[in-house]
Amino acid sequence: MSYILKGLIFRLAVLFAIFISYPLQAASDFPCVKEVCVGDGLDKLRAIDWHPVHYTQKRVERIRKDERARRAKTYRGFSRDGVPSYLIVRVFDNDLLDDMAGVKIACSPNALVGSFSSEGGHKTDVHVSLLPSNDADNMVWRVTSINRVYKGLESPSQRKQLHQELNARYGKHLNPKPGESGVLIVPMGKETTLSLHWVDVARNKNYGKHPQCEQSQNISID
Numbered sequence: 001m002s003y004i005l006k007g008l009i010f011r012l013a014v015l016f017a018i019f020i021s022y023p024l025q026a027a028s029d030f031p032c033v034k035e036v037c038v039g040d041g042l043d044k045l046r047a048i049d050w051h052p053v054h055y056t057q058k059r060v061e062r063i064r065k066d067e068r069a070r071r072a073k074t075y076r077g078f079s080r081d082g083v084p085s086y087l088i089v090r091v092f093d094n095d096l097l098d099d100m101a102g103v104k105i106a107c108s109p110n111a112l113v114g115s116f117s118s119e120g121g122h123k124t125d126v127h128v129s130l131l132p133s134n135d136a137d138n139m140v141w142r143v144t145s146i147n148r149v150y151k152g153l154e155s156p157s158q159r160k161q162l163h164q165e166l167n168a169r170y171g172k173h174l175n176p177k178p179g180e181s182g183v184l185i186v187p188m189g190k191e192t193t194l195s196l197h198w199v200d201v202a203r204n205k206n207y208g209k210h211p212q213c214e215q216s217q218n219i220s221i222d
Helices: 003-021 057-061 065-074 085-089 094-101 156-174
Strands: 112-117 123-131 140-150 182-188 191-197
Antiparallel strands (some): 123 140, 182 191
16 A cells, blocks of 8 residues: 555544544535535536446445445435436436435435546546435435545646645645645645545434334343
């Protein structure tokens, strides 16, 4: 494992530990790229030109059978036809947003990923999750992470300029106070990765409360 990758994992772990211990800031303070913000819902995603995704049966079958079953078990409210393939493959694009709006129940943490190219041509991956809300019967889709890769930074001056601009835009998120979402800027030679994250372990503990989710049974040792 490279030194850079180890450093990225360490910084993610630090952010993760911060999120475990404290509530998050107001949604208006979540970090954004030009097209989308962490915390946005499906309506904001409709304006983006997402790369088409492929979720054929052949791609589904590449996933281990037990993992397919586990992913399918996450979602409830489907007929005998079963959980749609894109939820098993964990992808989305423009054609799937309407279908996603009809998915109302997730019994465990989940995420789908969609990709688009920014105005400047930078590949951007966006993860969305069906999250618990105060009302167990009404879950909501929200953006939980945004990752953008800046490639082709041939000269040190280009890399310096990019890092200066990213630091100027995201400076207040780079060293988050307890309870705030964070941003990572990770230089990797001629590439730089920008990662915006929303982690909330306390929220994840609220999965499984919908009546259609399997309820864990208390076991008596007496």
